[in-house]
């Protein structure tokens with residue numbers, strides 16, 4: 001394993017780092033719960049942070065090109081160590097449910 005487990009809630013430091021970047025510009029991992037009890041993970045890339053998105057949109061109303069402000073892809077295993085993300089949720093469901101509530105605004109739009 002390239003990244004070592006450093007927490008009782010994540011499989012490795014790389015995943016923990018990406019979870020901590022949720023909502024910021026650049027690459028992150030967000031946790032979603034679109035259906036009750038269905039906790040999922042999505043790798044997300046943002047051109048601008050969630051906090052700055054409205055400011056950015058207000059400054060470019062006449063821009064004649066399309067810009068992808070964010071893109072997400074669902075993942076089932078940790079991209080770094082390969083650990084099953086479903087298994088992580090089973091170990092600490094309350095932690096991931098709380099993260100899903102915290103990350104919900106980053107999943108909109």
Ligand SMILES: [Zn+2]
Nearest residue numbers: 011012078081
């Ligand atoms: Zn991992």
